[in-house]
Amino acid sequence: MDIIKLKNGDRRSLSKTLTMIEKGDLKSADIKEFFPAINEAEVWAITGSPGVGKSCISEHIIDNWLQENKKIAVLAVDPSSPLSGGALLGDRIRISNSDNSDNLFYRSLATRGQSGAIPSNISDMIKLFSALDYEKILIETVGAGQAEVRVASVSKFIILVEAPDSGDILQAEKAGLMELADIIVVNKSDLERANEKAEQLKLALQLSENESPNVFLISAKEKLGFKDLFLEMKELEKNKKENKSKSKISLSFAWESLLWNYKGIDLILQKLESEKITIKEAINEIMEEFKID
Amino acid sequence: MDERLRIVIAKPGLDGHDRGAKFVARALRDAGHEVIYTGLRRTPEEIVRTVIDEDADFLGLSSLSGAHNFLIPKIIDLLISSGCGDVIVFAGGIIPEIDRPRLFSKGVRAIFGPGTSSTNMNDFILLTVERRESNSPVGCGEETDWRWN
Ligand SMILES: Nc1nc2c(ncn2[C@@H]2O[C@H](COP(=O)(O)OP(=O)(O)OP(=O)(O)O)[C@@H](O)[C@H]2O)c(=O)[nH]1
Ligand SMILES: [Mg+2]
Numbered sequence: 001m002d003i004i005k006l007k008n009g010d011r012r013s014l015s016k017t018l019t020m021i022e023k024g025d026l027k028s029a030d031i032k033e034f035f036p037a038i039n040e041a042e043v044w045a046i047t048g049s050p051g052v053g054k055s056c057i058s059e060h061i062i063d064n065w066l067q068e069n070k071k072i073a074v075l076a077v078d079p080s081s082p083l084s085g086g087a088l089l090g091d092r093i094r095i096s097n098s099d100n101s102d103n104l105f106y107r108s109l110a111t112r113g114q115s116g117a118i119p120s121n122i123s124d125m126i127k128l129f130s131a132l133d134y135e136k137i138l139i140e141t142v143g144a145g146q147a148e149v150r151v152a153s154v155s156k157f158i159i160l161v162e163a164p165d166s167g168d169i170l171q172a173e174k175a176g177l178m179e180l181a182d183i184i185v186v187n188k189s190d191l192e193r194a195n196e197k198a199e200q201l202k203l204a205l206q207l208s209e210n211e212s213p214n215v216f217l218i219s220a221k222e223k224l225g226f227k228d229l230f231l232e233m234k235e236l237e238k239n240k241k242e243n244k245s246k247s248k249i250s251l252s253f254a255w256e257s258l259l260w261n262y263k264g265i266d267l268i269l270q271k272l273e274s275e276k277i278t279i280k281e282a283i284n285e286i287m288e289e290f291k292i293d
Numbered sequence: 294m295d296e297r298l299r300i301v302i303a304k305p306g307l308d309g310h311d312r313g314a315k316f317v318a319r320a321l322r323d324a325g326h327e328v329i330y331t332g333l334r335r336t337p338e339e340i341v342r343t344v345i346d347e348d349a350d351f352l353g354l355s356s357l358s359g360a361h362n363f364l365i366p367k368i369i370d371l372l373i374s375s376g377c378g379d380v381i382v383f384a385g386g387i388i389p390e391i392d393r394p395r396l397f398s399k400g401v402r403a404i405f406g407p408g409t410s411s412t413n414m415n416d417f418i419l420l421t422v423e424r425r426e427s428n429s430p431v432g433c434g435e436e437t438d439w440r441w442n
Contacts, residue, residue, distance in 0.1 A: 012376055015348040086322035093332030106346050110327050
């Protein structure tokens with residue numbers, strides 16, 4: 001890692017450093033060592049079922065931030081194929097006009113299978129971007145399944161995107177995401193039934209006991225409804241209300257990454273597998289280690 | 294090879310067909326690589342920036358329009374001046390035989406015509422990785438006559 005080049009804003013050094021983080025060769029503790037004072041960037045996640053328009057919406061959000069002269073990093077996460085381990089990362093296709101700005105860094109990431117590993121790397125990447133004075137970070141991730149909920153939990157704000165033509169994700173997961181979301185967007189308002197979808201969602205939210213997020217009807221294609229969305233985003237950044245279920249998820253995620261990053265974990269798993277120790281003994285052993293730290 | 298390779302597939306030029314590029318992208322994904330697809334009509338500057346941001350090992354350029362004679366050399370020049378001469382460049386699409394020697398001498402290491410099998414592409418990728426690991430020149434800005442075909 002060439003720290004001088006990195007600090008001077010060299011893109012290739014930044015990119016290479018992200019690769020090191022992705023491989024687990026560099027941790028946020030190392031980053032903190034090089035950068036004593038770090039301003040935390042505002043981290044937004046945009047999530048929702050495949051094809052609802054997350055990338056198209058991202059483009060408008062990015063443009064809006066660029067117009068305000070913000071330094072922006074985008075992390076677009078897509079699942080790796082469980083069969084080949086490869087991945088097709090295509091979110092960039094939708095990002096056209098903003099691609100040339102020096103204020104935008106856009107990186108596509110594959111989940112690479114190991115549950116837990118990617119989200120913990122993502123928070124290290126966020127740390128690096130913050131250290132380099134990036135002000136806004138946007139994480140695009142598909143909102144189905146536990147891993148993605150965890151990706152969302154490393155961010156401060158969550159936008160959940162729905163569309164009239166989107167296949168519904170599993171009810172339970174959707175309920176979980178709706179509880180976490182700070183903003184719900186119904187995209188493709190140019191299509192029939194978008195209005196209907198928005199009304200359904202508002203109704204469902206009224207039934208929940210938690211304070212519910214606002215629902216916005218937009219069209220990324222026609223660029224409609226964004227003014228209100230941007231105002232709401234600004235408003236939230238100004239006074240973010242803490243959300244209990246989100247704190248719960250963040251805590252359990254932090255707990256989990258502590259566990260999986262624990263250096264003796266492989267040995268403990270081996271001992272468990274060969275029944276040399278019980279789960280309780282394993283927990284005690286791990287706790288003992290954390291105490292010394 | 295346990296390292297995951299990152300491959301950018303890009304389409305410079307103005308033609309609006311990307312069936313071939315998408316086929317290549319899927320085949321490489323199925324071979325276990327991480328493929329970043331840029332979409333249509335990218336400028337050389339956009340493509341090079343994508344290679345940098347994505348920390349790509351390979352850049353695959355698909356051209357159907359005849360723009361390759363001008364655009365591919367331009368992209369390679371930009372890569373080299375941005376310090377990305379180690380990136381391995383290959384091309385695909387419709388590139389007539391008479392245009393090829395110039396592209397090869399410019400640093401393109403393979404040209405795959407329509408109907409190329411994915412096995413053929415994968416063999417190329419594995420071989421170039423071997424070269425890279427043994428410190429033999431293979432990047433677009435490295436001095437060598439070596440090429441796949
Ligand atoms: N009619 C209409 N189509 C839209 C709108 N926004 C996006 N689309 C289309 O929806 C499709 C998917 O858009 P993306 O932005 O790629 O969706 P995504 O959620 O990022 O998709 P994944 O990353 O694959 O999960 C594209 O064909 C877009 O052109 C919209 O407002 N109206
Ligand atoms: Mg997308």
